[in-house]
Amino acid sequence: MMSSQVSPVKVFIRIRPTARFAHELIECPPDQQTLKVRSRKDSDKGKRNNQLSSWVFQLNGILDNVSQEDTYDRVARSVVLGAFAGYNGTIMCFGQTGAGKTYTMTGAAETYKHRGIIPRALQEVFQEVEHRVDHTFSVHLSFLEIYNETMVDLLSSIKKGKSLNSGVLTVIEEPGGGVSVKGLSLHLVHNEEEALNLLFEGEMNRIIGQHALNKHSSRSHCIFTIHIESRSRTLSDAKYITSKLNLVDLAGSERLSKTGSEGQVQMEAMYINKSLSFLEQVILALADSRREHVPFRQSKLTHALKDSLGGNCNTVLVANIYGEAAQIEETLSTLRFASRMKCVQTKPSINEHVDPVKSVTIYQLQVRRLEKEIQFLKEELSMCNTLTYRVGVSNEILSERQLEEVRSQVQRYLSGLLDEIPIVSITQTQEVFAQFKKVVLEQQKKLREQIAPRNPRVEKAMNTTPSIVAEVQGSVGAVGEVDSCGYGLGLAKSSQKHQRTVSPKPSKARKDKQISRKEGAASQPPVENITVQAEQPLNLSESDMTTHEPPKQAPEQQQQQQQQQQQHPRTDSPPPKAEAFEDFKAERGSEINRILKENKAVLSERTTQLRVLTDVINTTKRDLDYITYELRQFRERKQSQGQFVSSEGEPVLEEAELSLVMQLKELKNRYRQAYEDFSSTKTEVSYCQHLVNQCRTRLLTEFERWYNESFLFPDEVLSVLETGPVRPGHIPVDKALTLMDDEEHSDGLHHKLHADSTVSFYNAYNRTLKRRGSRQVS
Numbered sequence: 004m005m006s007s008q009v010s011p012v013k014v015f016i017r018i019r020p021t022a023r024f025a026h027e028l029i030e031c032p033p034d035q036q037t038l039k040v041r042s043r044k045d046s047d048k049g050k051r052n053n054q055l056s057s058w059v060f061q062l063n064g065i066l067d068n069v070s071q072e073d074t075y076d077r078v079a080r081s082v083v084l085g086a087f088a089g090y091n092g093t094i095m096c097f098g099q100t101g102a103g104k105t106y107t108m109t110g111a112a113e114t115y116k117h118r119g120i121i122p123r124a125l126q127e128v129f130q131e132v133e134h135r136v137d138h139t140f141s142v143h144l145s146f147l148e149i150y151n152e153t154m155v156d157l158l159s160s161i162k163k164g165k166s167l168n169s170g171v172l173t174v175i176e177e178p179g180g181g182v183s184v185k186g187l188s189l190h191l192v193h194n195e196e197e198a199l200n201l202l203f204e205g206e207m208n209r210i211i212g213q214h215a216l217n218k219h220s221s222r223s224h225c226i227f228t229i230h231i232e233s234r235s236r237t238l239s240d241a242k243y244i245t246s247k248l249n250l251v252d253l254a255g256s257e258r259l260s261k262t263g264s265e266g267q268v269q270m271e272a273m274y275i276n277k278s279l280s281f282l283e284q285v286i287l288a289l290a291d292s293r294r295e296h297v298p299f300r301q302s303k304l305t306h307a308l309k310d311s312l313g314g315n316c317n318t319v320l321v322a323n324i325y326g327e328a329a330q331i332e333e334t335l336s337t338l339r340f341a342s343r344m345k346c347v348q349t350k351p352s353i354n355e356h357v358d359p360v361k362s363v364t365i366y367q368l369q370v371r372r373l374e375k376e377i378q379f380l381k382e383e384l385s386m387c388n389t390l391t392y393r394v395g396v397s398n399e400i401l402s403e404r405q406l407e408e409v410r411s412q413v414q415r416y417l418s419g420l421l422d423e424i425p426i427v428s429i430t431q432t433q434e435v436f437a438q439f440k441k442v443v444l445e446q447q448k449k450l451r452e453q454i455a456p457r458n459p460r461v462e463k464a465m466n467t468t469p470s471i472v473a474e475v476q477g478s479v480g481a482v483g484e485v486d487s488c489g490y491g492l493g494l495a496k497s498s499q500k501h502q503r504t505v506s507p508k509p510s511k512a513r514k515d516k517q518i519s520r521k522e523g524a525a526s527q528p529p530v531e532n533i534t535v536q537a538e539q540p541l542n543l544s545e546s547d548m549t550t551h552e553p554p555k556q557a558p559e560q561q562q563q564q565q566q567q568q569q570q571h572p573r574t575d576s577p578p579p580k581a582e583a584f585e586d587f588k589a590e591r592g593s594e595i596n597r598i599l600k601e602n603k604a605v606l607s608e609r610t611t612q613l614r615v616l617t618d619v620i621n622t623t624k625r626d627l628d629y630i631t632y633e634l635r636q637f638r639e640r641k642q643s644q645g646q647f648v649s650s651e652g653e654p655v656l657e658e659a660e661l662s663l664v665m666q667l668k669e670l671k672n673r674y675r676q677a678y679e680d681f682s683s684t685k686t687e688v689s690y691c692q693h694l695v696n697q698c699r700t701r702l703l704t705e706f707e708r709w710y711n712e713s714f715l716f717p718d719e720v721l722s723v724l725e726t727g728p729v730r731p732g733h734i735p736v737d738k739a740l741t742l743m744d745d746e747e748h749s750d751g752l753h754h755k756l757h758a759d760s761t762v763s764f765y766n767a768y769n770r771t772l773k774r775r776g777s778r779q780v781s
């Protein structure tokens with residue numbers, strides 16, 4: 004049930020038309036909401052009073068000379084429509100016998116025009132059911148009569164009704180605060196006509212007693228209920244709403260003395276008066292916010308109307324009055340009841356429920372649907388795989404336009420104009436790789452054409468130098484913290500050094516050339532701006548230096564190399580990296596090295612400071628614990644000996660205790676200060692560590708580049724690299740130098756990728772051909 008707002012009961016006065024209307028006693032001002040009544044009688048005591056008393060009643064509307072149609076519109080329509088939104092509604096007529104309750108509620112059966120609220124409500128309900136096509140509705144009816152405190156099912160004569168209990172009817176309270184009548188039959192109706200049939204059937208069954216005032220007077224209370232249940236057609240969830248419309252025709256409220264009834268009828272009148280009196284008590288209790296208990300259970304009527312009066316319901320009361328002078332007492336009584344009812348507040352709220360069975364079914368359906376979907380996707384995936392590896396390739400080959408797009412993407416990616424190449428399909432991804440390889444091969448070919456025939460040294464470098472990537476990774480891993488500053492090259496022990504017969508250092512002229520080349524390079528940022536992130540590992544070890552050993556060669560190769568070395572001067576061979584690194588730090592990389600050393604010095608100093616502060620904190624903490632313990636001990640001792648109190652009655656601190664308190668205070672301050680210093684120093688340490696790491700990475704990266712470009716690559720290689728789309732770092736440069744795929748290999752690459760994919764298809768095709776051939780032969 005959804006949260007509700009408080010809403011007061013709406014009260015209307017309906018005046019039965021009469022030629023003898025007591026205009027001198029009842030005045031209806033034009034505002035249509037006020038009734039002024041005068042009377043010479045003391046209505047409470049039932050005696051004549053010479054004083055003329057007057058009363059003013061303020062209500063929601065006065066229905067004087069108002070048609071049945073307008074009465075329905077003003078009184079009932081909103082309540083009936085509210086039921087379609089899930090709100091319960093109650094409309095009840097109250098008043099003395101013959102004042103027009105039944106006329107208002109059921110109407111005059113003879114003429115269609117004079118039909119009352121119930122038939123009009125039924126008409127509206129079925130019109131709404133027809134209009135609201137997005138919902139399915141079920142409408143049930145029940146008709147209850149309360150006669151002499153006995154509940155009677157007015158539709159029990161109808162066989163089809165569903166009733167939980169065919170025995171005695173009892174009012175039961177439902178968990179949400181509502182009430183229902185156990186055993187009362189509920190009848191499913193599909194249209195207005197079926198519903199009206201039931202209404203008339205119930206009316207026929209109504210017990211009618213002879214009465215002095217009105218021979219057709221109803222001596223019972225009747226509750227005609229329309230039960231509506233609606234479910235969305237569009238949302239297949241388990242939620243649904245229910246509502247009920249109680250249309251109540253109360254028995255006449257006249258006094259016993261006035262009826263002049265005897266015997267059975269007098270008994271009826273007594274019961275009626277009693278139940279209406281209980282109704283009044285309930286209304287009084289509901290109108291008084293201080294009252295905690297409301298006596299609903301005192302009568303069947305009040306119990307059955309419990310949720311209509313004080314619960315989850317839009318409630319409207321029509322108080323019918325018979326405006327003749329002779330009835331002024333009853334009129335006053337009815338109006339008093341009506342104005343009390345106006346103070347009653349209800350809490351209408353939408354009755355939304357969740358169908359437990361349906362919710363399980365819905366989840367089951369969802370699970371089943373998802374399982375189906377998974378199955379479908381699995382099948383689609385397997386079909387896709389099948390197609391990709393067998394026949395699909397021929398269908399999925401990229402068009403010329405698509406190929407061109409991939410080429411363009413790769414070019415833009417390599418030149419830095421595109422950040423990433425999105426993966427679209429397997430063939431597109433294959434094509435991207437193919438294009439990358441093609442670029443590499445093209446560059447390699449260009450290199451070979453330009454330099455190989457003219458420069459045998461490059462051939463040699465290409466054959467003897469490990470891959471640049473391996474070099475960068477391996478060599479970076481070869482430098483460690485072994486020098487005096489805690490940093491430097493991890494120099495291999497002399498016994499582990501490979502024996503080189505060549506001069507370890509490049510000539511001065513060569514070095515100058517190298518330096519000027521690097522200094523001219525645009526990629527060289529100022530050393531202060533150390534923001535390059537490390538991509539290489541930083542931890543370097545001595546043993547890694549052995550990775551600089553030339554790869555093991557076959558004896559023939561060694562012999563060939565020795566011959567080559569004899570042919571070419573030794574100065575052409577690259578120096579050992581350890582020595583080159585020392586040179587680099589002294590010259591080309593001196594500035595970075597200096598900054599690195601400075602940063603390391605600051606780091607070392609801050610680390611020492613941090614250590615000192617840690618000691619201070621620990622010592623202070625120990626002292627704090629000790630003084631706290633001492634103070635506690637002192638106070639416990641003092642407690643056992645009794646408290647010293649000054650002449651003013653204040654507790655007195657002893658000198659020793661005061662000293663401990665002061666020490667504690669001082670220690671706390673020291674601790675706080677040391678902790679603050681520790682925190683800020685710790686931040687500094689991690690920042691310095693970060694700077695050191697950056698510098699170290701930078702030094703190594705610069706060294707590797709310098710080493711490679713100075714000793715391994717000739718100018719021709721560098722010039723080609725600078726002009727091509729592949730920038731240093733994009734691909735392993737040595738790959739470009741050492742990979743020697745021939746032209747056909749390059750050209751055939753794209754086809755091979757597809758050929759791999761089509762192999763299954765062609766294998767199968769060839770097998771079929773073979774089988775066919777063998778059959779022909781045989």
Ligand SMILES: Nc1ncnc2c1ncn2[C@@H]1O[C@H](COP(=O)(O)OP(=O)(O)OP(=O)(O)O)[C@@H](O)[C@H]1O
Binds near residue numbers: 018020098219253255
């Ligand atoms: N507003 C009205 N317009 C025309 N006729 C009316 C109106 N109100 C009541 N009457 C007529 O007055 C007579 C008594 O009305 P009705 O039977 O509705 O009174 P009641 O309050 O229902 O009495 P009871 O105590 O028997 O239930 C009926 O013949 C009815 O047609």
